[in-house]
Amino acid sequence: MEAEGRREQAREQNQAQQAPEQVRGDILVVEDTPASLQLLSKLLTDAGYRVREAPNGELALWSAQAQAPELVLLDIRMPGIDGYEVCSRLKQMPGLDEVPVIFLSAHSDTDDKLRGFQVGGVDFISKPFHFEEVNARVMAHLKIRRLQQQLAAQNDQLQRESRQRLAEIAHMNRNASASVYCAALVHELNQPLAAIMSNAEAAELFLQMTPPALDDVEEILGDIRRDDRRASELIQRMRELLKKSDPVAQRLDLNEAVAQVIALLGSEARMRRVLLQAEPAPAPLMVSADPVQLQQILINLVLNGMDAMGASPQGIGAADGGCGKPRQVVLRAGLRGDGMAEVLVRDHGCGFGANQARLFESFFTTKAHGMGLGLSIAAAIVQAHGGRIWADNNPDGGATVGFALPSAPAAAGGQP
Ligand SMILES: Nc1ncnc2c1ncn2[C@@H]1O[C@H](COP(=O)(O)OP(=O)(O)OP(=O)(O)O)[C@@H](O)[C@H]1O
Ligand SMILES: [Mg+2]
Known part of the structure; x- marks a missing residue:
């Protein structure tokens, strides 16, 4: 018993140490068969995820609204509202529409799958499942979701920065030679901004692949950061040039x-x-x-x-x-x-x-x-x-x- 307790403690410490590297997240598991729900929930918890359980569709919607999960594993056949309905309602709720939904079902003919994708599901796992497969798919979709969020955040930041730069350029217009500098800035900024745009487009394509090319997306995010830095350096250089405000003859x-x-x-x-x-x-x-x-x-x-x-x-x-x-x-x-x-x-x-x-x-x-x-x-x-x-x-x-x-x-x- 003592040895078992120690082993459990070591396992927990090990998981805590690994946590930052691994993709772990907050998962809502929706399943009406209590034994299946408990089993899946235990396996996911053991794998390091935070798991919330919902035994039917109504409770799943309520739980998701109370706090948005990062991913939903959703059984299709359930009494009351079925999985398809739960998914399409989630997709209409602000804040939950982007949460990836993976369907779980014993009925996995092509029509079932098509319907699942039509209502907004991102993936489909057939029952009985192998946990390794569930884990791999959950990790992949969590990673995609996080990369999408990162892209969106970087995009927001770029937009904020460009609004700010526009304001700076408008301010520059007060001095006579400003138009020349504006043009030069536009000229030079074009290259990194064009690279950022085409990289973002490429990332979207990589994310749409089956399976998504996540390594490529990570590399692209690095490139986007580098180009953003380059654009900022250009602005900085231009600022220094402008410090003297008027051209000095x-x-x-x-x-x-x-x-x-x-x-x-x-x-x-x-x-x-x-x-x-x-x-x-x-x-x-x-x-x-x-x-x-x-x-x-x-x-x-x-x-x-x-x-x-x-x-x-x-x-x-x-x-x-x-x-x-x-x-x-x-x-x-x-x-x-x-x-x-x-x-x-x-x-x-x-x-x-x-x-x-x-x-x-x-x-x-x-x-x-x-x-x-x-x-x-x-x-x-x-x-x-x-x-x-x-x-x-x-x-x-x-x-x-x-x-x-x-x-x-x-x-x-x-x-x-
Ligand atoms: N020495 C030249 N011989 C032939 N055509 C020229 C010459 N200089 C300019 N041009 C023509 O005039 C156009 C405009 O030149 P401009 O320098 O304004 O822009 P650009 O060179 O095309 O682009 P950038 O903004 O990168 O300098 C050029 O695209 C080119 O067709
Ligand atoms: Mg030229």
């Missing part, structure tokens, strides 16, 4: 800005096998501009030039950019006859073709993964600095996008 040399961007995009250009070159003006080319925004313009123009050559029929590995000339983007800085300082970004791609009139429209893109914002952001920044921007096809093939800013000689260095 400072006197800077366009030759240097061009050199910085070439350094920044050097590895990208090498990866795309594009020769990225500067043709600086012979003397410093001073303008008054916000350095971050200026960089943003240049980056967008260079990326577009490289994209234009990636799309050439010969592809990225080819020596030819698309117009019979080498794969090359050249940034030429110079002082114009009217005293403005300009940068021309020239590529050897295929030119603008029929798109020339629409290049600066927001969201106009011909690229599978483009947002169509690069040029409109660049144009907004150039205009805010009192300059102008244009785009031409080169007479010898490829395209050139240029912009000009008022130059800021030493004595007259002011704000744009």
Whole structure:
């Protein structure tokens, strides 16, 4: 007796230790045959579940309403309201409609099963049952339910965050350059948000499989968390960028800005096998501009030039950019006859073709993964600095996008 007591104690401790890893839950067992009800209830309790018993349909509904179970094991043939009716009533009760119901029945022909699924059951176990099967199905459905709840909670949180971010963006609108930053944010956030959406869709498909691919769903949840973190980091970076609230214009040399961007995009250009070159003006080319925004313009123009050559029929590995000339983007800085300082970004791609009139429209893109914002952001920044921007096809093939800013000689260095 003493040994038995100790064994029981050890078993309980063992279960308590294992509990966090294992899927255990609150189960309502509905069964009219007392012996079956007791047996099932004992086996489930021994397996570590919290079990509530209901000997008929009315009591089952009452018990479920008093406190929602995580799963219902439901006999079909019962006096009074039968299992089908209990299930369809549960499915109409707020808070209980999502609780998984597994039917138990000795009558398990196809019609019975179909009816069970029609009234909202998730699974069907034939009597006499093997407890291992009952346990496996209960665990699987509890896990699915919890994963669904996690997905729903993450979804809620994402929605809350995006509402909050929208409010932040609206607040940003008060300063003149905010529209540029909004667009950049939208641009960058698109990638993680699209990944989250397609992962959530994939998770739904995995959950609908028989048996549900739970390992895949768990992996997907990890990916969703990672993308969410990435989106938050982007917001954080953008916030830091915005801390200074207004763009700060400072006197800077366009030759240097061009050199910085070439350094920044050097590895990208090498990866795309594009020769990225500067043709600086012979003397410093001073303008008054916000350095971050200026960089943003240049980056967008260079990326577009490289994209234009990636799309050439010969592809990225080819020596030819698309117009019979080498794969090359050249940034030429110079002082114009009217005293403005300009940068021309020239590529050897295929030119603008029929798109020339629409290049600066927001969201106009011909690229599978483009947002169509690069040029409109660049144009907004150039205009805010009192300059102008244009785009031409080169007479010898490829395209050139240029912009000009008022130059800021030493004595007259002011704000744009
Ligand atoms: N150098 C270029 N050569 C040929 N077409 C170009 C060039 N630059 C821009 N375009 C055309 O103009 C469109 C709009 O360019 P924009 O930079 O605004 O958006 P995008 O590059 O498509 O997307 P993203 O927002 O990622 O930059 C491009 O999709 C492309 O069709
Ligand atoms: Mg672009």
